[in-house]
Structure formats: C-alpha cells, structure tokens
Amino acid sequence: MSERNALPVADAAQVRRYARSLLRRHPRALAGALVLHALAAITGLAAPRLLGDLVEAISEGTSTVTVDRVALAIAGFVVAQAVLIRFAHFASARLGERVLAELREEFVDRILAIPLSTVERAGTGDLLTRSSRDVGALSRSVRFAVPETLIAVVTAVAVVGAVLLTDPLLILPALVAVPILALASRWYLRRATPGYLAENAAYSDITDGISETVEGSRTTEALRQQARRRARTDADIGRSYAAERYTLFLRTVFFPLAETGYVLPVVATLVFGGWFYIEGWVTLGEVTAATLYVQQLMDPIDRLLSWLDEVQVGGASLARLLGVARRPDAPAADAPAADAPAADAPAGEAPADEPTARPADQRLAAEDVRYAYQEGRDVLHGVTLTLAPGERLAMVGPSGAGKSTLGRLLAGIHRPRHGTVTVGGIPLADLPLADLRTEVALVTQEHHVFIGTLRDNLTMVRPDATDDRVRAALAAVDALDWAEQLPAGLDTEVGSGNHSLSAAQSQQLALARLVLADPHTLVLDEATSLLDPRAARHLERSLAAVLRGRTVIAIAHRLHSAHDADRVAVVEDGRITELGPHAELVAADGSYAALWRSWHGDHT
Template sequence: MKPPTFDPAAPQEAEKLPVGSARTVRAYVRELARRHRRPFAVLVAVNAVASIASMVGPYVLGDLVQKLSEGAHELHLERCVGAFVVALVLQTVFTRMTRLRGAMLGEQMLADLREDFLVRSVALPPGVLERAGTGDLLSRITTDVDRLSNAMREAVPQLSIALVWAGLLLGALTVTAPPLASAALVAAPVLVIGGRWYFRRAPRAYRSEAAGYAAVASALAETVDAGRTVEAHRLGARRVALGDRRIAEWVAWERYTLWLRMILFPVVNATHAIALASVLLIGGSMVINGWLTVGELTTGALYVQMLVEPVNMILRWYDELQVAQVSLARLVGVREVPGAAQDGDEAPDGRTVLADEVRFGYLEDTDVLHGVSLTVEPGTRVALVGPSGAGKSTLGRLLAGIYAPRTGEVTLGGAALAGMSAERVRSHVALVNQEHHVFVGTLRDNLLLARTGADDAELWAALRAVDAHPWAEAFEDGLDTEVGSGAVALSPAQAQQVALARLVLADPHTLVLDEATSLLDPRAARHLERSLAGVLDGRTVVAIAHRLHTAHDADVIAVVEDGRIVELGSHHDLVAQEGAYAALWHSWHGDR
C-alpha cells in the first residue's frame, strides 16, 4: 500500500510561530516531572501493588496444575481460593487507586501546561503577534490544548502504569521460568521493526497534520477578519480556493496518519500471536524433555497472555503521545520566540526615550525606517507627521517597544527596550490607538486588568478622569454591570473610555498616540479628546499625527518622509523654514 499523495511542504508554510525543538520539549517535560515527582512516585508504587496482585492468580493456577500433574491428593483448594480472593480484592482496590491517582496527576499536569502557555503567550512581544496573525495562535490554544488534554489526563498516567506492569510481568516470567522469557522475546524483532517503521514516520506526519489544521484555521480567521475588504475587492473566489486547498492538504495528512496506523495495528496483533505460540511450542518441548514443569509452563503462558494488555497500552498511548508531542512542541514553541521571556530584564534609569540610528523592516532586506534618530525628553509632546506610508506608525511602535529594531537601538532611561520584559515596558510606555477591546465580564473586571490591586474608589477616579462616570453611574449595578459580548454593549466611544481608564490605572509615564479617535464620529471624537487631555497632563507624549491640527501644539514636530526624519522643530519654526512641513501645513489649510 502506498501513502496518499500530498504536498509535504504546504502545511509547514503555515507555521508563523516557532515549533519547539526536541531540546525545548525535553526540558519542559523534565520541568513538569520535577514539579510532580511525588504524585508520580505514589502512582508507580500503587500501580506496582496492583500489578503484583494480578500475578497471584496465574501463579496459584500454575501451582494447581503442577500438583495435578504429579498426582497429588491434597490440593488445599480453600487456601488457593482464599489467596486468589485476597489478591483479587487487593488488585481491585489498588487498580481503583491507580486510576484515581493517574487522573489526578494528569489534571494537575494539564493545569500547569495551560497556565504556562497562557503566561508565555501574554508575554509574547506584541510585534510577534501582529506578524504571526491569529490563526496559528488560536489553533494552538484550542486544537493543540484539546489534543494534549487526552494525553495529559490518560496517556502519561496510563503509559506509566503499562510500563510498570509489563516490567513486573517480565520479571515474574524470568523468575518463574527463565527459558520462557527468552521464548516470549522471539516476537520482539517483529514489534521493534514495525514500531521503528511507524515511529520514524509518525512524528513528522502528525506535525504536518497539526500545521495543516493551523493553515485552515488561519485562512478562515483572516477571511472573516477582513470580510469587508474581501467583498470590496471581490476576493471571495480566491479566498474560497485558498480554503479548499488548505483543507485538501490537511485531509491528505489525516489520511496518511490513518494509513500509518493501519500498518501498525496488524503488526502488533501478529506480535502477540507469535509470542504466545513461541512460548507454547518452546515451553511444550521443554516440558516433554523434562527441562520445565507443566506448572511453570502454565504460569508462564498466562503471564505472556497477560503481557498483551500492557504492551497494547504502551503502543496505544505511545502513539497518542506522538500526537501529543507535536502539540506540546507547538505549545512550548512560544518559549523560543525572541523576547518572549527575557533572562536579563533591564531597569531604566530615567524617562528619556532615545532612538539611535534605528533601521527596521517588516520583510527581510526591506527596511521601512532608515537610520532614524530621535530624542524624546521627559514631559515633552512630540508629533510625528508626514505623508501616508512614510513610516510614522512604525516609528511610533518602535518607541512604544512593540517592535525591536533590526539595527540601532531604542532606549528608555539608558536601558534598551528590547532588553526589557513586555510587562516592564508596558509599566513605563503605552501605545494608545483606535483599537480597543471590551472583555466579557463586569466593568470592574475590565478595569482591574490594568491594576489588579485597585479598590473601587480608584476605579471610579479613573472613570472620572476620562469623563466616563456619567454613563457608568447610570448602570443599575455600577461596576458590577456585565459588559461585552452577550451583555451590556458599550458604544465605541464608551469602549475607548474604558481603555483610557485602564491607562489611568496603569499610570505609564510615556504614551504613544496613534490617532486614538480617528475612527469615531466628530462629536464622539471631540468628547474623547477632552477626556484624553486629562490623561495626558504631565506625561511624555509621542503623537502620530494623521491630522495636522494634532501637531500644532506639540513641543517638537518630527517630519517623516520615506522612513527618515527630514525636519525637526516647533510648529512656528518649521512653517518659517518653508520646507516639507510648511508644504503639508499649507496644503492642509488649503492655502496653496
């Protein structure tokens, strides 16, 4: 049978966030093992008792067969039955304890995994998320976590149980009848060859299958997010074709992994049949020659038959772990994103923001900014102006620590922003634009995101600072009012005021403004600008001025053209120079 045809390169192209290397995955698994070593040791101990109890029955039965073969008249059946019942009760009790301990261990590890992934995802540099898009991250949060749920809850505990069980059975077989242990291993080469064939292909196949699904999710999310653009440019047919192609690639990998399993399972069944047949044939000849007793053969054959269950469990759950390993690699891959977790978190010594010979581009070897230098002194208001596409917003995001420069350096108080954790950067510098989000929950919960320790008085003070208290006080439940999807819907202006109130609570000393009111109607925009004025008082402000009236009152205006600062000065000075800014100003006012 040949594997189905597919394009093996296509799914990998969908990867936008890194997949964790084998070293990263092993390091994380060791970390999880260290955290849960005590519950794991208890699980192994309880499972060992259950496994040993399960071996009493075959041993008692083998002893009876041996006595009967020798013509014994005193079988002491009551003792045999008593030993069997006691062993059965012990096995039942400790098997239940094993399953309970295994389930608890799995849930604890899964909870740790989810929390670790959430913490790492939140710490990702915003620029990384902007470039990666939402599809790949969402597929990791949903599909990969779902796949790992089964592995963490069952595969890891069950595989541990199966390994202990199989090891004890082999040990008991070796002690009871050493020749039969060798006979049982006759089937081992078949299992090793088949397993090696399968497991050499499975990891890459499952990885590509997961990447293929991520490609489907990414294409769907991007199409939905840009639905209006797709309609406006009549790109519907092209997006549908892209979705069909991604689905076809994903289905091809699904078929391939199914084909791999169709080869593995018959090999496993053949292994069991060969092992049992070898024990019976070799053991039978040894009994005939007097090298082995009938009781030892009976016990040994039963132990070999019992090996079927743990071996099946090992292969089944190891196969499950192949899928889980891919999902785990995708989840821990966020650890390998540059800047996702800084070992050396520099602390700024001052509030001066400095860009020194900065170069940056969204594509390799294509710079948007070319050797830009700019100093923003504490408490000053700097406006970035220039034609559309000049690089104003890009420079603003560099100054806000969203992006890291390709060359050059952006520092805050002498410390490189790229050398700070995202949490530290956000405590000093914040980007404010027209994008805002209201989370599902209470108004209080939405505000506490900025400062979890704030009391109600501080929350109301933040709302009053942005002139949001009139509508907030009108809510019957006040701060406990449920807002967001499915609850009280806030208007765009109200949602922006909530975002500004969070800003007041976070209290960063430097703000980068990218036309936070440009998407609102004029009346709402003027109202929010008045609210914003109170927030800006006493802070350092870098305003990206798409409307020149924003730049008029700035202390310093930087004119950006073609990724370079071509003019720098106050409004009156630049107008008097009759340069690029003066041309923009006169054009804005219709003087020329």
C-alpha cells in the same frame, strides 16, 4: 499561512528535557503512583503462578481442600489487586491534573509574553490552534496516555520478571515478538512526530484562513473575492486532509504489525512450552504459568501500543506549545530555553534572581533605528530621535511613511533591526515586560473589550484601584456619563455576549485604562480616530490636562494635535525629514507647511 511565518516549534530534545523537568517537580507523587502500580502488577502475578502450581498438583493427585484453598487465595489476590489499582489510578489522576494545571499556567505566561510583532507575522490562526487544539490534545495525553503508558511499562516489566522466575527457558518463545515490535515501533516513531506536527500546522492554516474570511467578510464581498477565499479554504482543507491521511496510513501499518507482535508470543509459548515439557526440561505447571503470564503480557503491550499514538500526538502538541516561548524574529540567544522550569520567568521577563538595571530617568531616545517587516526591505532608515521627559511630540506624515512602525518601536512593541531605543539609557528590549509597560504604553485605534464588568476592564491594569479612581479615569476621557447610565453602572457585564459598547465607547474605555495604568510615556497611534472630529478634539484637550507632565507621542492625521504639541516630527519614506515646533515648521515652508495649509484649508 506560510511555514516561514509560523510560530516556532521546540525540537525533540527540548521536549524531552522539559518533560523530565516537569516530572522532577513532583518526585513523591510520581514515586507513589509508580509504587502503587507496581504493587498492583505484582499482586496480579500471583494468580497465574497459583494456577500453574494447581495444575501440577492435580497432575500428581491432590485433594479438594487444596483446590479450595488455591481458589480462595486467587480470589484474595484479585480483590487486593482491584483495591491497589483503584488507588494507583487515583494517584496517577491527581499527578496528571497537577502537571496539566502547571502546563496551562506556563502556556498562558508564554502567550502573554509573546511580542505583538511576532503574532502579527505568524497570524492569529496558528496561536489560536495552539491554545485550543494543541492544549486539548496535550490534556488527553497528560490525563490518560502518559499514566496508561507508565502503567503498561511497569506491568510488562513485572510480568517478564515473573516468567524468568518461573523458568528462564520459557522466556525464549516470547522473544519471537521482539524483532517485529522493535522494527515496527522504530518505523512508526521516526515518522509519527513530523506527521502530527504537519497535521497540526495544516489545521492552523484552516483556522487562520477562516478567521481572516470572517473578519474581512465585508471587504471580501465588496471586492467580490468570495471565489478566491473559497479556493483558499479548499486548498487548506486539502492540505489538512493529506496530512491526516498520512498519519492514518502510519496507524494502519503500525497497529496490525503490533497486534501480530503480541499474539505470536502466546502461541509460541504453548508450542515450545509443550516441546520443552515433552523433553523434560520444564514441568506442566511451569508451562501453564508461563503461558498465562505471556497472555497477561498482551494487555500491557496492547495498552502501550494503543496509547503510544496518543503520546505522539501529545508530544507534537507539547513541542508546539513550548515553541511559543521562542521568538522567530530574534537570535537564538535572545529566546528563553523551551525546557525552562516553572520557577523560571516566562519569555520576555527576566528571572527573579537576575536583577534588571533600572532606567536612570524618563528620557526616551532612538538612535540610528532601522526596521524591516521583510528581510532586505527596511521601512525605517536610520531614525534618530530624543524626547525630553514631559515633552509632547506630534508625529505626522503621509500614510505608509512609517509613523506607526516608529511608534511601535518607541513603545517597545517591535525590536529594531539596527540601532537602539532606550529609556533612561536602558534598551527597551532589555526591560522585563512588566517593567516595560510601567515606562511606556501604546494605545492604537485597535481596541478590545474583555468579557467581564466595566470595572474589571479598567482595574485589570490596576487591581487595587478604588471606584473613585476608576470614575476619575472615565471622566478624564469623557466616558463617565455614559458609563453611569449603563444598566448596572460599573458592574455592567460587557464584552462578547453581554452589553455591547459602540466603537467610540470601546476606544474611550481603552484610553481610560491607559489613564489608570499611569505610565510616564504614552504613544497614541490614532487613538481617537473612531470619534467624530469635534468629540476627538474635546477628548484630546481633556486628556492633555490629565496627562500633563508625561511624555506623549501622538501619531495622527488631524493636525490640530500637531498645533498643540511642543514639537512636530514629519515622517516621510521611513525618515524624519523635519523636526521642530509648529510655528517654525510652518515658517520654513517645507513638507509640514504644505500639510498644514492643505489640512487647515479643509477645516476653515
């Protein structure tokens, strides 16, 4: 999969804005978790100070009673810290799960709003990787990396504050690690995000290539392309290996420097603290407390640097997930902001507070429409077409003429490169996705049976549909007989791993779903191609009775659809070359007449 066709990726500024907006939705939960962690960190600071005071007292002479009291006090603070840490981690976990749930829900909204043309250009591998690998990586970051990073920052600030309160002079030895950590972190962070983005993109290529090989296995075997597919997979794995090796190189450089950076302060505090004590600038108890504090500082810094890598992985995954909302085939102004809050509508839908103009009627029209799958190579050239409400139009022509492309534009699947496609005077591209599908619907020879009951597969488009209405939809497409003969009738589990439906039954299910959805305009692109000609003819006649009064655009090679239509549009080389009723076009003795004679001769 080429980088040019991949789904977009949000930039760093968009990721930061989105992360901030996500946290601002839960101010109380976030504040509560931070307060608990801060209290736990402050409670943990008591032990080093008490030990330092004890060392100072022993050096000057003290009683066993004092030692016992200090030991009990230390034990009390340790228990208090353990209790606070328990509740702090619980609060962080609850916040993380809540944020993760919102992220997943928003990602599903973004996926469902992606135009089909965008997915087709990018390939399913990229989307599959984002919805599995990237969601998993982000899940780990939200659940563990982000809370642990916040804990480490709060603890480190508290420890540094404790050292300053003990004696500001003793903070100086600890600063020896600052240049090392600052330079190492800057070097790593500048390279980590691009590296992990490249790693995830390489994994998308592997997924895309393998899925293509599996789905097209019969074609691969028939054309003896096994070696070429293996070479493609090997090349994808090679790029993924190189990308992962690069991120591993970053870690092998960064982590040793980081380890050195937080071990040196302990040594420096002991050495310089001893010198300061000899010079009389600090007491022995202060040196003891400061050394323990600096040693205590190792844990949050170690935790921070350890989880920093996971945060980078999560940040790269979040950028890829946010990028799903942006459309690579549309101008920037057309794409929703990647940092839009949850209250905003997902891509493809208008915000609730911005009313959308409603179509004045059901008239579907295309005006000077041009479309290209590749820049500079139009497949449609200035097509203009108007359909009256309730009209049945047959679209015919040779393979590759542009019939399916025009049908997808009329259904709002594709956005024209030039010109407009409107319903009731409103461009289809401006309609919210939910409203668009109540106006125009597309059914192709491609279909999908979702995992669930047969009833679920139908009522997904009309959740309030009664069983009588479901059965009526099945009857309309000649599917009621076999549906009632299933092991559990409408309650039979179908889809992957359940009761298997034939290709023809799956297509009838898709058509029944369309009948139940009840849009006023239908685009049928070879919608009965998987049925035998006699069954397809009977089904089309049944559908015609059900869909009477609706606008129907039927794209088919079987010209009996054209014979029954109100008008016929002949599409050749991306243009409508003939348009009119069947009888007129046959009498005109043009391209359609030649097609009709050829087809009719084969079917006499």
